[in-house]
Amino acid sequence: MADRVPLVRVENAVKYFPAGLGASVKAVDGVSFEIYTGETLGLVGESGCGKSTLGRLITQLHPATSGNIFFEGIDLTKLSGEKLRQHRRQLQMIFQDPYSSLNPRMTVGDIIAEPLENFGMLRGKAKDKRVQELLKVVGLNPYFNNRYPHEFSGGQRQRIGIARALALRPKLIVSQILNLMQDLRNEFNLTYLFVAHDLSVVRHISDRVAVMYLGKIVEIADSVEIYRNPRHPYTKALLSSIPIPDPDIQAQRRVVSLAGEIPSPVNPPSGCRFHTRCPIARAPGICSETEPPLEEKGREHRAACHFSAEVPAAV
Amino acid sequence: MAAPILQVKDLKTQFFTDDGVVKAVNGVSFDLYPGETLGIVGESGCGKSVTALSILRLVQEPGRIVNGQILFKGDDLLELSNEEMRELRGKDIAMIFQDPLSSLNPVLKVGFQVEEAMFAHDRVNKKNALSRAIELLKQVRIPAASSRVKDYPHQFSGGMRQRVMIAMGLANKPSILIADEPTTALDVTVQAQILELLRDLNRDTRTAIIMITHNMGVVAGLCQRVIVMYAGQIVEEGPVHQIFHNPQHPYTWSLLRSIPRLDSDRHDRLLSIEGLPPDLISPPRGCKFNPRCQFRIDRCLREDPPLLDVGPDQRAACWVTMDRALKHKEPAVGG
Amino acid sequence: MALAPGVANPQEYVGDTVAREQTSLWADAWRRLRRNRLALVATVFIGFVLLVAIISVFWTPYPIYRESVAPTYEGLSSQHLLGADQAGRDILSRLAVGAQISLEVGVGTQILVVAFGILVGLTAGYYRGILDGVISTVINIFYGIPSLLVALLMVLLLGRGLDKIIIAIAATSWMDMARLVRGQGLALREREFVEAARAGGAKASRIIFRHILPNALGPIIVQATFGVPAAILFEAFLSFLGLGVQPPAPSWGSMAADGFQALRLAPHIVLAPALALSLTLMAFNFLGDGLRDALDPRQKR
Numbered sequence: 001m002a003d004r005v006p007l008v009r010v011e012n013a014v015k016y017f018p019a020g021l022g023a024s025v026k027a028v029d030g031v032s033f034e035i036y037t038g039e040t041l042g043l044v045g046e047s048g049c050g051k052s053t054l055g056r057l058i059t060q061l062h063p064a065t066s067g068n069i070f071f072e073g074i075d076l077t078k079l080s081g082e083k084l085r086q087h088r089r090q091l092q093m094i095f096q097d098p099y100s101s102l103n104p105r106m107t108v109g110d111i112i113a114e115p116l117e118n119f120g121m122l123r124g125k126a127k128d129k130r131v132q133e134l135l136k137v138v139g140l141n142p143y144f145n146n147r148y149p150h151e152f153s154g155g156q157r158q159r160i161g162i163a164r165a166l167a168l169r170p171k172l173i174v175s176q177i178l179n180l181m182q183d184l185r186n187e188f189n190l191t192y193l194f195v196a197h198d199l200s201v202v203r204h205i206s207d208r209v210a211v212m213y214l215g216k217i218v219e220i221a222d223s224v225e226i227y228r229n230p231r232h233p234y235t236k237a238l239l240s241s242i243p244i245p246d247p248d249i250q251a252q253r254r255v256v257s258l259a260g261e262i263p264s265p266v267n268p269p270s271g272c273r274f275h276t277r278c279p280i281a282r283a284p285g286i287c288s289e290t291e292p293p294l295e296e297k298g299r300e301h302r303a304a305c306h307f308s309a310e311v312p313a314a315v
Numbered sequence: 316m317a318a319p320i321l322q323v324k325d326l327k328t329q330f331f332t333d334d335g336v337v338k339a340v341n342g343v344s345f346d347l348y349p350g351e352t353l354g355i356v357g358e359s360g361c362g363k364s365v366t367a368l369s370i371l372r373l374v375q376e377p378g379r380i381v382n383g384q385i386l387f388k389g390d391d392l393l394e395l396s397n398e399e400m401r402e403l404r405g406k407d408i409a410m411i412f413q414d415p416l417s418s419l420n421p422v423l424k425v426g427f428q429v430e431e432a433m434f435a436h437d438r439v440n441k442k443n444a445l446s447r448a449i450e451l452l453k454q455v456r457i458p459a460a461s462s463r464v465k466d467y468p469h470q471f472s473g474g475m476r477q478r479v480m481i482a483m484g485l486a487n488k489p490s491i492l493i494a495d496e497p498t499t500a501l502d503v504t505v506q507a508q509i510l511e512l513l514r515d516l517n518r519d520t521r522t523a524i525i526m527i528t529h530n531m532g533v534v535a536g537l538c539q540r541v542i543v544m545y546a547g548q549i550v551e552e553g554p555v556h557q558i559f560h561n562p563q564h565p566y567t568w569s570l571l572r573s574i575p576r577l578d579s580d581r582h583d584r585l586l587s588i589e590g591l592p593p594d595l596i597s598p599p600r601g602c603k604f605n606p607r608c609q610f611r612i613d614r615c616l617r618e619d620p621p622l623l624d625v626g627p628d629q630r631a632a633c634w635v636t637m638d639r640a641l642k643h644k645e646p647a648v649g650g
Numbered sequence: 651m652a653l654a655p656g657v658a659n660p661q662e663y664v665g666d667t668v669a670r671e672q673t674s675l676w677a678d679a680w681r682r683l684r685r686n687r688l689a690l691v692a693t694v695f696i697g698f699v700l701l702v703a704i705i706s707v708f709w710t711p712y713p714i715y716r717e718s719v720a721p722t723y724e725g726l727s728s729q730h731l732l733g734a735d736q737a738g739r740d741i742l743s744r745l746a747v748g749a750q751i752s753l754e755v756g757v758g759t760q761i762l763v764v765a766f767g768i769l770v771g772l773t774a775g776y777y778r779g780i781l782d783g784v785i786s787t788v789i790n791i792f793y794g795i796p797s798l799l800v801a802l803l804m805v806l807l808l809g810r811g812l813d814k815i816i817i818a819i820a821a822t823s824w825m826d827m828a829r830l831v832r833g834q835g836l837a838l839r840e841r842e843f844v845e846a847a848r849a850g851g852a853k854a855s856r857i858i859f860r861h862i863l864p865n866a867l868g869p870i871i872v873q874a875t876f877g878v879p880a881a882i883l884f885e886a887f888l889s890f891l892g893l894g895v896q897p898p899a900p901s902w903g904s905m906a907a908d909g910f911q912a913l914r915l916a917p918h919i920v921l922a923p924a925l926a927l928s929l930t931l932m933a934f935n936f937l938g939d940g941l942r943d944a945l946d947p948r949q950k951r
């Protein structure tokens with residue numbers, strides 16, 4: 001498994017989007033964690049919690065509002081222009097939407113060749129050959145390189161996006177889709193940040209899992225551990241919400257219903273951001289007053305909850 | 316068991332496109348009993364939505380129902396006039412969709428839209444309209460319903476909008492509610508709440524529910540009976556326990572095996588069903604599943620298997636299952 | 651699924667291997683346009699007008715400026731198919747040359763409008779910020795000034811040559827295009843394929859010219875097609891008021907104005923250019939509609 005060398009180190013990353021009238025959407029609000037070389041880190045949470053934004057911060061598609069993002073020891077937030085462009089090659093993103101992530105006016109061959117051209121890596125025949133190899137790697141017919149995206153199905157388009165991301169032989173891939181991940185990991189020596197809302201899938205392919213809520217990481221641990229022994233009530237609630245495809249088990253399970261709705265990221269709740277929906281919160285009290293730090297609750301297991309000992313175990 | 320409230324018989328719905336005739340629903344027959352929850356599952360594109368739309372005669376051009384009967388309480392819906400059909404929609408059979416935002420009018424207040432849904436069939440008690448609308452919204456557990464009736468759809472979250480749709484669906488106490496992937500666009504936490512709501516509504520109001528989904532977990536938690544569709548046809552049908560614990564069609568079996576489960580061992584490779592669903596313009600000869608089937612025999616390539624009894628209340632359309640069922644009275648591909 | 655790198659057997663690739671006709675979105679749009687009867691008729695008619703205009707460069711039945719080639723107010727006859735005007739000039743000949751003027755004005759204006767609109771609109775839409783603020787303000791100011799006033803000033807300033815009229819009309823009508831392109835730029839730059847291009851190391855010029863512009867081209871073409879008849883009409887209007895191309899050049903507008911005094915006596919003098927004008931405007935509008943339907947990807951099944 002992972003040899004514990006951090007490939008990426010995120011330190012107190014913050015991303016605010018302006019939301020008019022001086023307000024801001026606190027999409028990512030101070031997160032710190034590492035991604036170790038060779039591992040797959042799953043990133044989960046309800047939609048709008050900031051997963052994609054965090055992925056874009058790491059791949060430098062959005063500049064961070066504050067904080068640092070180290071890649072192989074170099075702080076990417078300090079780079080700009082050509083230097084940044086050169087470093088960013090190593091970090092690629094695979095987009096979720098197979099329709100909007102491919103330029104409909106370009107052939108598949110041109111789409112995959114573009115990154116190669118951007119860095120003047122290969123030309124002419126050699127470039128075409130590389131494109132065809134990449135198509136083969138993702139299981140598409142290499143002779144389809146002169147077709148257009150709309151001639152492919154959704155799943156096939158995802159593969160085209162994967163081929164494009166692999167063209168520059170990146171070290172880190174931020175992926176929003178599961179397709180092929182397991183197959184390519186060893187072949188290309190990849191480290192993954194896998195962004196998803198489906199915990200049951202994340203669990204299957206991740207070495208570690210990080211759970212986000214309203215712009216914060218609330219729990220991060222080994223993936224076996226986090227499913228067996230969640231230390232944050234939000235993780236617990238997420239786990240209990242996933243339907244298990246077995247009518248008998250499903251009949252016996254108790255869903256931990258979360259009260260109310262996700263609060264707005266413009267005005268997140270005071271103290272612990274989860275206290276407005278937390279089944280075990282002391283609010284008013286410590287939970288609504290003091291923000292719990294993300295701290296060790298076990299071996300390689302961090303959670304941000306004042307009462308993590310009270311979270312019931314297992315599914 | 317009581318008489319079925321809805322009987323679909325040999326339904327065939329086709330789309331006449333430039334590229335050819337898409338046989339989206341190809342000979343589907345099933346019964347729905349009063350108060351039951353029936354799941355329809357299958358990969359996307361297998362004809363679930365078109366089946367539902369056909370029942371309500373909402374199939375759009377270039378689609379057409381080319382064959383079959385849809386008996387609601389004994390009357391064939393395909394024989395009704397457009398006017399009678401309009402009257403029946405929403406009143407006797409209601410439907411909710413995956414994307415509630417596009418079904419709600421953005422410039423009208425939510426309460427007003429719920430009232431409209433009630434008046435479409437019942438003009439009598441306009442006076443109590445507002446209080447009835449609030450009551451309905453309370454029934455679907457919208458917090459602070461009496462103030463939220465004055466809000467517009469965009470002020471509601473995705474989950475709340477779906478609740479509004481359910482409230483509108485239930486406004487006239489229909490005997491059937493068809494839900495087409497109502498939770499697919501929602502987060503799991505919200506999905507869990509909506510499913511709980513549907514379960515309770517089914518119990519309290521005895522409204523029969525047809526739940527269309529591609530998520531086997533949703534079916535497991537909600538449905539009593541399940542229909543599995545593949546390429547426009549029903550390949551298996553039975554009580555939920557049988558389908559999950561004793562599937563008789565190789566497709567059902569592969570479907571169950573391919574879902575990641577929270578309660579199984581980690582790092583199992585996810586097994587996906589090999590290959591892609593067939594082209595519905597020129598589907599394969601014989602059993603439509605044969606190109607992807609691990610168990611196929613020669614006969615599968617030549618003849619389309621009929622849907623036959625394979626156990627109590629359970630039916631499957633597979634030559635291998637049938638052979639074995641006759642020989643050993645044993646499941647062919649058990650779970 | 652068998653995905654080992656180097657799968658040799660094409661049967662194992664995902665998806666069909668049947669050779670199909672390769673289609674770009676443009677080819678697809680063309681196929682759809684051809685199926686639209688009205689647009690097709692319109693295209694044929696525009697082709698006919700173009701042909702007439704081209705022929706008239708080299709040959710007209712009668713010299714267009716020579717007066718008294720026929721009795722004044724002559725009606726339709728075998729020598730003068732569309733009759734003659736108050737000065738006894740052959741109307742058919744003048745109409746043909748008028749087509750030249752109209753097409754030049756229509757197309758010329760739109761070439762300017764498209765070029766300027768793309769430049770300004772993409773700058774505002776892609777770079778946003780202060781640049782966008784300035785450009786948007788200028789656009790709004792131009793919207794605020796009546797077109798006729800701008801055209802009048804331009805004609806006064808520049809003179810009444812055809813090229814000057816084209817510039818004047820373009821100056822009154824570039825804003826819609828600039829605004830459209832700006833909107834497209836703003837929307838397209840947020841699309842994931844643009845993000846993906848940036849992740850792949852694409853520089854700004856590449857993103858603008860390979861990713862944003864080609865995807866904005868459909869709406870631009872449609873808008874320009876609708877812009878042609880608008881420009882033609884505006885020129886005719888200016889000429890009708892006596893502000894357009896210098897008489898005796900036979901603009902359809904000035905021809906109609908000439909005939910206006912004798913409307914009772916010889917209605918054909920007004921009717922001929924009026925009809926030519928309406929049919930041409932209609933044809934371009936139908937073509938525009940057809941193009942919009944053909945190029946709109948939402949229509950694609």
Ligand SMILES: Nc1ncnc2c1ncn2[C@@H]1O[C@H](COP(=O)(O)OP(=O)(O)O)[C@@H](O)[C@H]1O
Pocket residue numbers: 017018025026027045046047048049050051052053054265
């Ligand atoms: N480009 C943007 N401009 C403004 N707000 C944004 C932008 N991108 C994301 N957001 C907001 O930031 C929050 C987090 O979004 P996102 O990272 O996409 O969440 P997730 O991927 O977990 O669903 C949301 O409230 C979203 O509306």
Ligand SMILES: Nc1ncnc2c1ncn2[C@@H]1O[C@H](COP(=O)(O)OP(=O)(O)O)[C@@H](O)[C@H]1O
Pocket residue numbers: 330332337338339357358359360361362363364365366375376377378595951
């Ligand atoms: N308007 C349409 N035109 C052509 N084909 C259609 C249309 N609507 C649906 N289909 C086809 O009918 C089949 C069944 O679709 P549908 O019922 O929507 O599938 P699902 O099971 O995902 O709900 C699909 O193959 C789809 O391509």
Ligand code: SF4
Pocket residue numbers: 232233234272273274275276278279280281282287292304305306307308
């Ligand atoms: S800190 Fe308090 S509110 Fe936050 S999760 Fe823990 S118990 Fe709940």
Ligand SMILES: [Mg+2]
Pocket residue numbers: 048051052053
């Ligand atoms: Mg996201």
Ligand SMILES: [Mg+2]
Pocket residue numbers: 360363364365495496
């Ligand atoms: Mg559907």
